[in-house]
Amino acid sequence: MITRRLQYELAGRAVGPLLLTIERWQKKLKRRQPRREGPFGPPLESTQKLKELMSLHYLQGRYADGAVPVAWITSGFPVEMLRPFGFHVVYPENHGALCGARRMIPEFAEVAEKEGYSHDLCSYARGDIGSVLSGKTPVGRLPKPDMLGCCTNICQTVLYWYRSLAKYFDVPLVLIDTPYVYGESQPHHIDYVRDQLDELTVTASKITGKPANSETLHETLQLAREAAELWAACLATGKNRPSPWTGFDGFIHMAPVVAMRGTEECNAYYRMLLDELNDRIARGIGGIRNERYRLLWDNLPIWYKIRELSSTFAEAGCNFVCTTYTNVWADPAKDLDPAAPVASMARAYSNILLNRDLNNRMRIFREMVRDYQIDGVVLHSDRSCKPYSVGQIDLKRLITEELGVRTLLIEADHADPRAFSEEQVETRLQAFIEGFT
Amino acid sequence: MRKEYIEKQKREHGRKVIGTLPVHYPKELFTAARALVVEIWGPPGTPRGPDAGRVQTYVCPVVRNALAFLAAGGADVVDAMLFPHTCDSIQGLASLAPDLGGWDKPTLRFIHPKGERRQSSARFLRAELQQLLTEITKITGFTPSASDLDDAIILHREIDAKRRHLLEHRRHLPFSDLELYALLRRGEMLWPAEHLEELRAAEAKMTEQPAHSEVPVMITGYVPEPQEIFSTLGEVGAMVVADDYAAVGRRVPRHDVAVSASGLDALVEQTFLQPPCPTRGANESLRIEYLDRLFKQSGAAGLIIHTVKFCEPELFDVPAIRKHFSARNVPVLSLETELEPKLSGQATTRLEAFIEMVKSNARAA
Amino acid sequence: MKAVAIGIDAGSTTCKGVAINSNAEIIASLVQPVEPLIEVQAQRCIAELRQRCGAGNNVPVAATGYGRKRVGADRAITEITCHARGAFHHTGKAGVLIDVGGQDTKVIHVGSRGEVVDFAMNDKCAAGTGRFLEVIVQRLGVSLEDVAKRVEGTDRIVKVSSTCTVFAESEVVSLLAQGEPLDGILRGLHTALANRIGALAGRLKPDVDLIMSGGVALNSAMVKALGTTLGRTPRVVPQPQLVGALGAALLVSFVSEVPSPSSTPVPM
The missing domain is CATH 3.30.420.40 (ATPase, nucleotide binding domain)
Known part of the structure; x- marks a missing residue:
């Protein structure tokens, strides 16, 4: 136990940083190739720091089990509740995105499909279950969980997915069931979530053997709220012309606010990123070289096509200056109140975009199209994400009719390239882009 | 036929009629408030009308069909629509139809808590039931007294007990599967007291000696559509002896409900005594235990897992159910349908081959 | 040797037929692209097989494949059961x-x-x-x-x-x-x-x-x-396309060493 803990701390504080420093030197020593003239602006310098931060997170994770309590949780889980208990948290969705971007989902999904999981199920779930069953991961090793936490504010799918994991690992699953919000959230719904958060405290305390600590919770919430505010500020820089970055950059840079929310490292990172973005604004540097049209992306990214898609658009002078998805970690979390942690969390975590009705979705489109001066909206109809996709066909129509901007609906899957029709999507994108010129 | 029945109910009894989507909702509240509930499971067939394309084809056909049906005025005869929180897709429909077009009469929603019984979820459920009751009374204009509610609870307990009795003594009923399912599924639209009468009449026909000698199978799934499944099974000499369809057997408690509480508290307790259903986020192991018991009690010789394409709650449970029964040398068939009006040739072949397999298996044993 | 059974596999793309003798050997076979009127085609195939090995009308016919019920055979058995039986014959x-x-x-x-x-x-x-x-x-x-x-x-x-x-x-x-x-x-x-x-x-x-x-x-x-x-x-x-038809013939013949699935109820 003690040696395990030592390994974990060393990985996080000494060995990891050392390895990364060496890697940075090596990169500097390598003769710089002259950059090819592409459609993008100069790359964000923060990206290197982001890679280090995330590598460190996963590297430390390798030594976490046995050293500290480990929890696997969904992206919408109130992680702030767990921080005071010293959990190392793993985000299967973040891991799924990583596997998706590295095009490893089909390999993992096939393992799950062989077990009998239908290929109509969410590709994150299939990919993750397959990764667990096969023991394969691009991050070396994921620590075994002592507890699973799932919050249904992003979908009910996570409940089924985590139940499968709970059975496999034979560990407790804590469910935070967030009633869907039609209009405004009702008092008894918020009470229900608050009650469950109290139950979570009891369970976490039992698993870790530590008492609840309201002081640390207070601090964590302060950090988490600050993270949300910083992230919101980063996203808002996209309102400038040209936008200092692209919406697809946002998909990459949202990793810390999802996976490290409530820690100082997370906030330090976003302060740095915000500085850089503001600096770029001051110097007139854009995410793409020649920003002529400003677009909005709806739904999850298509992880395995991010680079190709962003190039296709950038070459035509189109920049995704905002996305509805990255906004999820900025919007309701601003309401977190360190003075009333549990009550404010119950409200904030219920009011996540995906847990609210389509009128609210339309309101967000309206605001974003106005605030970001949007010329066109691309809606990714995501085979794997029903809660995000049901209603998109009507939303598309409403956006065109009411907001007068051009829209495109493309059908794909966020992580499984086997459900992607290259030609079909390419043709639609080209036609959409041609429509601007 | 449904439409005529509903109109007659309104005309002759002055009842308000509320349509509902699947699966779980507290019938007792509606009965107590004198509202007739009519369930809409799709309806089966390919989605029709101009609104058929408003939901992507990778979403379950129940939701696609329901939107097309509502938008085409198929349910205009009812006074309000209830959307229980069954799954992500029905949850989406509950906003899509009322907010973006398709349903402009009053909308009710019922969110049932997920997972096993917890203090938090019991408390929440009670509050949610209270709110739903208030919403129903706004539509019916009748506020039931405490004894009205208790009467409704007792009536539905009796109905459930009869349904259970018929299902458990399947072999002693001189009906085909088609006939039995038609009877049980009439409960999705009949005024409860009338349904009870029909159940009693069927019970009276129960025979001393088994009326059937077909190959017995158990079936688990969402909704028994297309009904051709039963005629196909019948043709090859098989029958359903144990049912875990969400629409049928999974809504019938399999033991006497001994709940001392009354009113809403009774409904809360009863909810947690229902058979495990993934749309309530039931624990997978509990569901398997339940199915295993049902299988053994019924003497079934094979298991059919009948899923509706894209139905996430059901599909996630399939691997574990399959694994459990296969490990016990029970022949298992996975059958996937899409609420189509007729079974595909391939599905018919699967069913027939499965029964051939069960027979040869039983002969060897 | 004389034919003892005929199997027809009326599939989605091809129609296959075999006649077997009492040693369970294929003595005549055919493979044809499927025609829209499967009942007509199947009857023609059966007649051709009967003729090629001099089998009379008393030689039983079993049909399998998508068109099995339209063949007008003595028995219709699914291709799952038939393929299993046909493959087992080889292994x-x-x-x-x-x-x-x-x-x-x-x-x-x-x-x-x-x-x-x-x-x-x-x-x-x-x-x-x-x-x-x-x-x-x-x-x-x-x-x-x-x-x-x-x-x-x-x-x-x-x-x-x-x-x-x-x-x-x-x-x-x-x-x-x-x-x-x-x-x-x-x-x-x-x-x-x-x-x-x-x-x-x-x-x-x-x-x-x-x-x-x-x-x-x-x-x-x-x-x-x-x-x-x-x-x-x-x-x-061997002859991978004919496995279904072979299985059907075996299941309807008496040379089958395996109890064949029938429509008799299983004792419960």
């Missing part, structure tokens, strides 16, 4: 049969008596069936006869990720446009199909006897691709 032991046909792919676990222990079939779409290859290969202008030669002649595997036939077709077009070699793409298609079939087969026990039948088994490159996916190459049964 004489328990095993796993992979049958890749035009419209269906079946993975059948055959028991030690030739009975079906378990089976899985592809879902409705053409992904994972012979049609997947056929459609795309035809689109590429390659004859089905040349496919195996081309695939076996290249070391390159160009990854085709779509499993949907329509999607894969468009993916292949864009791969060609990017200058990827045709043979490598063809090999990639074989791998994609093999992976799909592998997913259907699920986890197989290492010592299980693996056999293959159906029209696609005649494509040696596909057999090899399956071997790579499954970790071991399946043995192709």
